[in-house]
Structure formats: C-alpha cells, structure tokens
Amino acid sequence: MNFVLTSEQKMLLQTVRDIARRELAPRAAQIDREARFPRDGIQELARAGVMGLMLPPAIGGGGGDSQSFVLATEEIAKACASTALVFVTHAVASLGILIGGQDPLKRKYLPLLAKGEAIAAFAATEPESGGNPAAIQSSAKKHDGYYTVNGSKVFITSGGEADLYLTVVRTGDGPGPMGLSCLAIDKNATGLSMGRKDERMGLNGSSPRELVFEDCRVPQENLVGSEGAYMPLGMVMGGLGALGAAAIALGLSQAALEASIAHGKGRLILKQPIGLYQGVQFLVSEMAATVDAMRAQVGWVAHVRDTTPPPHLDVFKAKLFATEMALEVISKGLQVHGGQGYTKDFPLERFYRDARGLTLHFGPSEMLKETIGKFLMGLMP
Numbered sequence: 001m002n003f004v005l006t007s008e009q010k011m012l013l014q015t016v017r018d019i020a021r022r023e024l025a026p027r028a029a030q031i032d033r034e035a036r037f038p039r040d041g042i043q044e045l046a047r048a049g050v051m052g053l054m055l056p057p058a059i060g061g062g063g064g065d066s067q068s069f070v071l072a073t074e075e076i077a078k079a080c081a082s083t084a085l086v087f088v089t090h091a092v093a094s095l096g097i098l099i100g101g102q103d104p105l106k107r108k109y110l111p112l113l114a115k116g117e118a119i120a121a122f123a124a125t126e127p128e129s130g131g132n133p134a135a136i137q138s139s140a141k142k143h144d145g146y147y148t149v150n151g152s153k154v155f156i157t158s159g160g161e162a163d164l165y166l167t168v169v170r171t172g173d174g175p176g177p178m179g180l181s182c183l184a185i186d187k188n189a190t191g192l193s194m195g196r197k198d199e200r201m202g203l204n205g206s207s208p209r210e211l212v213f214e215d216c217r218v219p220q221e222n223l224v225g226s227e228g229a230y231m232p233l234g235m236v237m238g239g240l241g242a243l244g245a246a247a248i249a250l251g252l253s254q255a256a257l258e259a260s261i262a263h264g265k266g267r268l269i270l271k272q273p274i275g276l277y278q279g280v281q282f283l284v285s286e287m288a289a290t291v292d293a294m295r296a297q298v299g300w301v302a303h304v305r306d307t308t309p310p311p312h313l314d315v316f317k318a319k320l321f322a323t324e325m326a327l328e329v330i331s332k333g334l335q336v337h338g339g340q341g342y343t344k345d346f347p348l349e350r351f352y353r354d355a356r357g358l359t360l361h362f363g364p365s366e367m368l369k370e371t372i373g374k375f376l377m378g379l380m381p
C-alpha cells in the first residue's frame with residue numbers, strides 16, 4: 001500500500017478542496033436548514049470533472065481509483081455531507097451502469113453521468129424490505145421489448161432530482177435474492193412518479209424521496225447486469241457505497257476535530273483558552289487518534305478494493321468502524337464546544353445529525369456485523 005499521493009491525486013485534492021471551501025462550506029448550513037438539494041455545488045463539482053471521477057477517460061471520466069474517490073469524498077463531506085452523499089450515490093449508480101449496462105444504455109447515459117450533466121440515483125429499499133434485498137417485491141414483467149414495473153421505493157437519495165434511477169426489481173419467481181434484476185429507469189419514464197419527500201434528522205440536502213412505479217414502461221435495453229442475477233452487481237456497488245459512507249464519516253470527523261482544535265484555542269475563560277484544561281486536551285487527543293485510525297483503515301481498504309477481486313469484506317469492516325466512530329468523535333467535539341456546540345451557531349450539531357444517518361444506510365451496522373461475522377466463520381450461504 002502506498003500512502004504517498006500521486007501528482008494526479010494531489011491535483012484532485014486541491015481542486016476539490018477549493019470548491020469545498022469556496023462553494024460547499026458557505027452554503028452547508030442553509031442547505032441543511034432548508035432541506036435544499038445542493039444543485040449549485042454539484043454543478044461546480046461537475047464543471048471541475050469530479051462527478052465522473054471514477055469513470056473511464058474514454059467516455060469523459062477521470063479514471064480515478066478508490067483512493068482518489070476517498071480523497072474527494074472526504075473533502076466534500078468536510079464541507080457538506082449532503083453533497084457528499086449525493087456524490088457517492090451518483091458514483092455507485094454510475095459504476096453499476098459501467099459494469100452491467102448494455103452498449104446502447106452506456107452510450108446514452110455514461111458520457112452525461114461522467115460530465116455530471118445527468119445525476120444518477122440508486123433505488124433498492126422498499127417499505128417492506130428494509131436493507132434485505134431478498135424481501136424486495138417491486139415487480140418487472142417483460143413483454144414487447146419493455147419491462148412493466150409496479151411497486152415503490154423509499155428513502156431514495158436524490159429522489160426527484162436525479163435523471164436516472166438504478167432500480168432493483170423482481171423479474172422472476174425465484175426465492176429471496178434469486179429473481180432480482182436491476183433496471184436503469186429514466187426520470188421521464190411513463191408511470192414513474194415521485195411520492196412523499198422525507199423530513200429527516202440530518203443529511204437534509206440529499207432529497208430523500210419515495211418513488212412510485214405504476215405500470216412504468218422501461219425499455220428492455222435498460223436492463224443492467226443479467227436478468228435474475230442482481231446480487232453480484234449489488235455486492236460491487238454496495239462495496240463502493242460502503243467505502244463512500246466511510247469516507248463521509250471520516251470527513252465529518254476531521255471537520256469536527258478541526259473545529260474543536262480552533263475552539264480549544266479561541267474560547268477564553270478568565271482570559272485563558274479552554275485548551276489549557278486537561279479535560280479538553282484529552283477530548284481533542286482522543287478525537288485525533290481515532291480520526292487517524294479511521295483514515296488509515298479507509299486508505300487501506302481503498303487499496304484492497306483496487307487490488308483484489310470482490311467481495312471486499314475489509315471495506316464493510318471500515319464502513320462499520322468509521323460510521324460508528326464518527327458518532328463518538330463528533331460527540332466529543334460537541335463536548336469541547338460546551339453549550340455553544342448544542343446550538344445551530346456552530347456546525348457540530350449538524351455534523352452529529354449527518355453522521356447519524358451513515359450507520360443506517362449502505363448496510364445498517366447490525367446487518368454489516370452479521371455479514372462480516374458469517375464470512376469470517378465460513379457460514380455465508
């Protein structure tokens with residue numbers, strides 16, 4: 001593993017850092033307060049070529065590796081975690097089309113996704129399925145060159161804002177995860193409508209929404225991966241999603257650490273900085289040590305993802321660790337800020353609310369622990 005950045009990675013880091021400081025950070029509180037989709041920030045990232053970071057240069061992408069993806073995601077999340085979630089979701093759905101899409105679909109959408117001129121979303125969760133794909137009920141019946149899709153999806157990031165929804169549906173009668181397929185569904189498809197928009201605790205700019213499919217017509221060529229064989233594709237996309245969630249958790253934790261160091265130096269009591277209190281030094285030291293451990297693990301699993309075939313169990317371990325630890329790190333940062341940290345005048349409370357969603361999405365912690373445990377003991381079916 002190489003922790004030394006390449007010149008391309010350094011340039012990418014500088015580009016994203018500039019956009020994050022100039023465009024994303026100043027708007028983050030307002031985006032959170034008004035639950036507004038961060039369209040301007042996404043367009044800035046698109047103009048700089050960041051939205052297609054991991055897609056091949058031949059179609060207008062950046063050809064970046066997992067390490068580059070982590071670097072960009074962390075920087076975006078430090079400024080605005082809602083924007084980072086939209087970015088990661090777009091990367092996950094774009095990857096699905098890259099590896100599983102048929103040629104006409106790739107030709108139509110990949111150049112737009114690479115340039116960020118179209119935004120992609122991923123729709124698996126249903127009211128009755130939770131995080132278990134085996135329980136997905138939305139159906140797709142094939143006839144006359146089309147699939148007819150019926151059902152609904154909930155909590156979909158970029159819902160109503162994305163141009164393309166990579167949607168998991170049941171095409172066969174096979175039990176559980178057998179018989180599941182993935183369809184790329186255009187926002188203008190007949191029979192697709194946007195349902196309820198969720199009011200969330202955090203990540204408020206990510207436009208979480210229900211999708212409703214009523215006899216929705218999808219061309220057969222929009223099948224992504226083989227019919228009835230969604231699971232291997234889902235594992236690869238889920239791995240990138242988990243890496244992205246870990247990088248968002250890292251970005252939020254780093255932001256909390258930097259804010260707490262500044263507060264420790266700047267907040268005066270009896271004309272002395274509170275950083276002189278040993279209790280505050282302990283909190284900041286524990287935060288810093290945990291953030292270092294998170295960064296080392298996330299960097300390591302990015303390397304593993306690029307150099308070994310899936311399934312990437314280590315990525316799921318890093319997602320579990322980083323998202324759970326982010327809550328501890330940010331909570332300590334909030335403690336450093338005292339009562340001010342509990343107000344909306346400081347970003348700590350937003351960081352905490354944003355981080356809280358990450359232990360639920362891209363594999364809730366409990367399901368990840370089950371998967372990791374089963375793999376380690378050779379009990380995975």
Ligand SMILES: Cc1cc2nc3c(=O)[nH]c(=O)nc-3n(C[C@H](O)[C@H](O)[C@H](O)COP(=O)(O)OP(=O)(O)OC[C@H]3O[C@@H](n4cnc5c(N)ncnc54)[C@H](O)[C@@H]3O)c2cc1C
Nearest residue numbers: 122123124125130131155156157357360361362364366367
């Ligand atoms: C911020 C955010 C963004 C999201 N974006 C998207 C998106 O873009 N697309 C999308 O499809 N979904 C999205 N989701 C949905 C998310 O993937 C689900 O919330 C998640 O899969 C869990 O499903 P659920 O909420 O129905 O919880 P449930 O499945 O009802 O789970 C409730 C509890 O039971 C536990 N549990 C459930 N099953 C098991 C099991 N087998 N073993 C052990 N414990 C279990 C869970 O860990 C959890 O603690 C998003 C959610 C959040 C919070």
